[in-house]
Amino acid sequence: MPSIPDSRANTEGGCEMIQKPLLRVRDLETRFFTEEGQVNAVEKLTLDIHDGEVFGIVGESGSGKSVTARSVLGLLESPGRVTGGELWYRDETFADTVRADHPDAVDGDYVDLESLPSNVRRTLRGTHFSMIFQDPMSSLNPSIPVGEQIAEAVEAQRRARANPRSVASRTQGYGLSQYLMSTVMGSRKYVKSESLERAVELLELVGIPDAPLRAKEYPHEYSGGMLQRAMIAQALAGEPKVLIADEPTTALDVTIQAQILDLLTELQEETGMTILLITHNLGVVARMCDRVGVMYAGEIVERGTLADVFDDPVHPYTQGLLGSIPDLEGIGARLQPIPGNVPSLLDHEMGGRCYFADRCPKAMEECLEHPPEFDVDGSSHHATRCYLAETTYSEARALDADYFGSAEPLEDAADEPVEPARSDGGNTEEDSR
Amino acid sequence: MARSRSDEIPLVRVSELQKYFWENDSLLDRLLGDEPVAVRAVDGVSFDIYEGETLGLVGESGCGKSTTGETLLRLQEPTGGAVEFDGQNVYDLEGADLKAFRREAQAVFQDPFSSLDPRMTVGRIVRQPLDIHGVGSKTDRRTKVQDLLERVGLAADHVDRYPHEFSGGQRQRIGIARALALEPEFIVLDEPTSALDVSVQAQVLNLLDDLQDEFGLTYLLISHDLSVIRHVCDRVAVMYLGEIVEIGPSEDIFESPRHPYTEALLESVPRASTEERDRERETISGDVPSPRDPPSGCRFRTRCPKIIPPDDLEITQPEYRAVMTLRERIESRNITLEAVSDEAERSDGDLEVDSMDAFVQGLKTQVLEASLDPRHQEVVDAAIADLAEERWEEAEVRLAEMYASVCEQENPLLTQDDHPAACHLHDPPVIAEHTIENP
Ligand SMILES: Nc1ncnc2c1ncn2[C@@H]1O[C@H](COP(=O)(O)OP(=O)(O)OP(=O)(O)O)[C@@H](O)[C@H]1O
Ligand code: SF4
Ligand code: SF4
Ligand SMILES: [Mg+2]
Numbered sequence: 001m002p003s004i005p006d007s008r009a010n011t012e013g014g015c016e017m018i019q020k021p022l023l024r025v026r027d028l029e030t031r032f033f034t035e036e037g038q039v040n041a042v043e044k045l046t047l048d049i050h051d052g053e054v055f056g057i058v059g060e061s062g063s064g065k066s067v068t069a070r071s072v073l074g075l076l077e078s079p080g081r082v083t084g085g086e087l088w089y090r091d092e093t094f095a096d097t098v099r100a101d102h103p104d105a106v107d108g109d110y111v112d113l114e115s116l117p118s119n120v121r122r123t124l125r126g127t128h129f130s131m132i133f134q135d136p137m138s139s140l141n142p143s144i145p146v147g148e149q150i151a152e153a154v155e156a157q158r159r160a161r162a163n164p165r166s167v168a169s170r171t172q173g174y175g176l177s178q179y180l181m182s183t184v185m186g187s188r189k190y191v192k193s194e195s196l197e198r199a200v201e202l203l204e205l206v207g208i209p210d211a212p213l214r215a216k217e218y219p220h221e222y223s224g225g226m227l228q229r230a231m232i233a234q235a236l237a238g239e240p241k242v243l244i245a246d247e248p249t250t251a252l253d254v255t256i257q258a259q260i261l262d263l264l265t266e267l268q269e270e271t272g273m274t275i276l277l278i279t280h281n282l283g284v285v286a287r288m289c290d291r292v293g294v295m296y297a298g299e300i301v302e303r304g305t306l307a308d309v310f311d312d313p314v315h316p317y318t319q320g321l322l323g324s325i326p327d328l329e330g331i332g333a334r335l336q337p338i339p340g341n342v343p344s345l346l347d348h349e350m351g352g353r354c355y356f357a358d359r360c361p362k363a364m365e366e367c368l369e370h371p372p373e374f375d376v377d378g379s380s381h382h383a384t385r386c387y388l389a390e391t392t393y394s395e396a397r398a399l400d401a402d403y404f405g406s407a408e409p410l411e412d413a414a415d416e417p418v419e420p421a422r423s424d425g426g427n428t429e430e431d432s433r
Numbered sequence: 434m435a436r437s438r439s440d441e442i443p444l445v446r447v448s449e450l451q452k453y454f455w456e457n458d459s460l461l462d463r464l465l466g467d468e469p470v471a472v473r474a475v476d477g478v479s480f481d482i483y484e485g486e487t488l489g490l491v492g493e494s495g496c497g498k499s500t501t502g503e504t505l506l507r508l509q510e511p512t513g514g515a516v517e518f519d520g521q522n523v524y525d526l527e528g529a530d531l532k533a534f535r536r537e538a539q540a541v542f543q544d545p546f547s548s549l550d551p552r553m554t555v556g557r558i559v560r561q562p563l564d565i566h567g568v569g570s571k572t573d574r575r576t577k578v579q580d581l582l583e584r585v586g587l588a589a590d591h592v593d594r595y596p597h598e599f600s601g602g603q604r605q606r607i608g609i610a611r612a613l614a615l616e617p618e619f620i621v622l623d624e625p626t627s628a629l630d631v632s633v634q635a636q637v638l639n640l641l642d643d644l645q646d647e648f649g650l651t652y653l654l655i656s657h658d659l660s661v662i663r664h665v666c667d668r669v670a671v672m673y674l675g676e677i678v679e680i681g682p683s684e685d686i687f688e689s690p691r692h693p694y695t696e697a698l699l700e701s702v703p704r705a706s707t708e709e710r711d712r713e714r715e716t717i718s719g720d721v722p723s724p725r726d727p728p729s730g731c732r733f734r735t736r737c738p739k740i741i742p743p744d745d746l747e748i749t750q751p752e753y754r755a756v757m758t759l760r761e762r763i764e765s766r767n768i769t770l771e772a773v774s775d776e777a778e779r780s781d782g783d784l785e786v787d788s789m790d791a792f793v794q795g796l797k798t799q800v801l802e803a804s805l806d807p808r809h810q811e812v813v814d815a816a817i818a819d820l821a822e823e824r825w826e827e828a829e830v831r832l833a834e835m836y837a838s839v840c841e842q843e844n845p846l847l848t849q850d851d852h853p854a855a856c857h858l859h860d861p862p863v864i865a866e867h868t869i870e871n872p
């Protein structure tokens with residue numbers, strides 16, 4: 001029987017979260033096998049997510065945020081595959097359900113979802129894990145009234161709950177035939193009226209005005225903000241324990257974004273569900289999250305509480321990201337961009353060094369060897385994949401400015417001396433721990 | 434930049450600019466007798482842009498920002514109004530004058546992935562405006578293109594590469610190089626960094642800033658991102674549903690916004706700081722109405738948290754907002770009565786279908802967003818009872834008599850000062866003495 005590797009958050013004292021984490025992701029690796037080569041979209045990703053918290057994953061385009069979410073849900077499509085790592089989910093009932101058939105996947109009340117067959121894993125979807133996306137039309141069918149679609153989700157989840165061990169494939173089959181029928185036959189009802197009632201309740205819960213009327217309308221009759229709400233209602237149909245939200249407000253205007261964020265906060269407080277929030281917007285993270293992981297090139301390069309990451313960032317990438325955002329509260333000085341571009345993640349181009357080294361203003365000789373994750377002093381949740389957690393930056397060991405060649409001549413740094421990150425001058429400690 | 438510039442002659446003067454798009458306007462529609470519907474994308478906007486400054490145009494998607502930018506460059510024909518560039522009406526220009534205007538006024542667009550022709554080399558893309566305007570000899574042009582590429586932070590030897598070989602930030606630099614080729618005076622920047630990551634956005638914003646200093650450029654920066662606007666702009670115009678609701682020096686707009694919509698926008702932006710968690714903010718409800726049928730009076734009134742009640746009416750702001758939203762829905766017939774009757778039936782086991790009381794209570798929980806003082810409750814209950822018998826107009830009139838707001842009757846005009854706002858709260862005295870009870 002496998003055992004779960006210990007995590008820092010648990011072994012260290014003085015941590016306010018005494019409960020065991022709900023999710024323990026260990027060394028998760030996801031690869032895409034494409035014509036150009038192997039893409040290392042997620043690289044040795046390790047995380048703990050606790051009951052009822054909002055955990056944020058923030059990073060720039062292509063850093064692997066969405067692939068991480070899909071990997072956790074088991075929703076990857078070819079040519080993508082999880083090639084390594086464990087994904088422990090704590091649920092006593094579920095552990096009891098699968099123990100007999102898959103003893104190796106169970107450890108106490110934890111189940112390693114990665115060692116379950118996909119049909120068993122699928123039973124968790126909707127009832128334990130649900131996902132919402134940036135584009136609501138990816139989960140709503142344009143030819144079925146919104147209420148009916150949510151009612152369908154309600155029924156599928158009821159079925160799954162009633163018999164978690166065997167319905168997997170039937171749920172699928174049911175969904176498909178239902179889908180076919182409803183597209184062929186238009187809006188004829190194939191859902192029970194009690195499911196429809198529940199659907200209307202869910203629409204009300206997510207703040208759709210006049211839900212009974214709206215339930216009968218088609219997605220194209222909804223505004224962008226309302227579609228987002230409808231998708232959230234659909235995701236909540238199975239009362240999931242974990243909601244994974246991938247850029248849920250990115251396509252929305254700020255006033256509507258504020259409404260949707262408030263809605264998520266309210267729902268989280270009411271239901272106590274856990275939210276994994278994926279976004280590129282640091283403001284959204286600051287508004288919503290208890291803890292946060294910063295992704296770069298498929299790795300979590302820094303993680304900790306909101307204060308750890310925002311107020312005491314150690315990784316130069318985190319510092320650079322914070323220094324790049326124009327400040328709403330005052331006419332900032334010149335922005336401090338990170339020179340260069342996000343790397344491609346192609347395995348044969350990544351090399352063994354720190355993936356950020358070619359853009360890092362503090363790259364040193366040791367950075368040519370890939371950094372492991374280090375604890376950062378001062379907070380039990382704070383960790384980073386950067387030598388600066390342990391060493392002080394030293395000019396003597398600094399890499400030459402053109403060490404990585406000037407393949408990317410677009411550096412702003414070309415006309416100015418490179419000064420490390422942070423526009424406010426607050427946290428640029430040359431002596432970073 | 435200078436604050437009061439009213440004595441200066443602006444480089445660009447936009448007066449009452451209008452741009453409508455028409456729907457149902459095909460031959461078939463006319464044969465079928467369908468009335469064409471106007472989409473009032475830009476509905477009478479006026480502003481000035483002074484030499485060397487950056488004016489920001491900010492607002493939510495669909496409010497008419499890009500149409501304003503395109504129309505003032507004469508990339509779209511206006512429905513009405515005028516734009517003066519260097520003292521001449523842009524829409525009257527012909528021949529050599531028009532050609533000169535096309536050189537002086539350039540644009541950079543949002544999407545670096547679709548705004549560059551994928552089949553052209555970077556060199557040709559940047560050179561194209563020079564070719565069209567017949568600038569210099571062939572070798573002159575080639576040298577010029579290489580200079581431009583270097584100036585925007587690319588390498589001169591990139592000329593022979595194709596756009597797909599570049600990252601988003603680099604493509605945006607190519608677009609900027611092209612816009613600079615003819616040495617323009619004025620550039621419309623339409624969401625120039627929206628498709629870019631923040632770290633790369635910062636590179637491009639810095640570049641735009643440097644170029645402005647170096648070439649004395651004047652910018653109109655269109656963006657939905659308030660942080661970018663604040664960082665870059667000297668003055669800011671805020672648009673809502675085809676109109677400018679507030680315009681003024683950047684600092685004033687951000688430090689002391691005067692229009693309730695501007696306030697709501699600023700409130701809504703989540704700040705990237707650890708204090709954000711506990712920041713109390715008031716969000717506004719509802720969506721932007723359709724530009725096909727904009728609200729009468731002030732266009733923001735359907736969402737405004739400060740909408741002005743009649744003088745003699747005693748009502749709190751949340752109550753008034755709730756009543757006004759209810760009126761809105763009655764007027765647009767946007768309430769299902771049957772579902773409520775069903776509900777009444779369901780909850781009381783088919784006996785109470787006819788019970789007016791159950792209907793009124795049921796509908797009220799559906800459609801009213803706040804609880805009301807007994808005085809107002811009585812009026813609203815009576816209106817809902819009208820609805821039970823489908824007497825929509827009576828319900829409308831009953832509520833209008835008591836609750837009609839100046840905000841729905843008169844379109845507020847931009848005040849005439851340094852920092853104009855179009856809101857009845859800022860009307861010149863006499864009408865302006867409304868006391869608003871905030872929650
Ligand atoms: N279907 C696919 N085939 C090949 N590669 C893929 C596929 N999906 C994602 N990738 C690659 O995986 C990496 C991570 O992508 P991912 O979508 O997770 O980024 P992200 O952080 O969510 O970015 P964004 O902010 O743009 O949504 C990228 O290099 C991407 O090109
Ligand atoms: S490990 Fe070295 S190169 Fe990488 S981020 Fe840290 S200091 Fe920079
Ligand atoms: S005019 Fe009335 S509705 Fe419009 S913004 Fe001012 S207070 Fe609000
Ligand atoms: Mg993504």
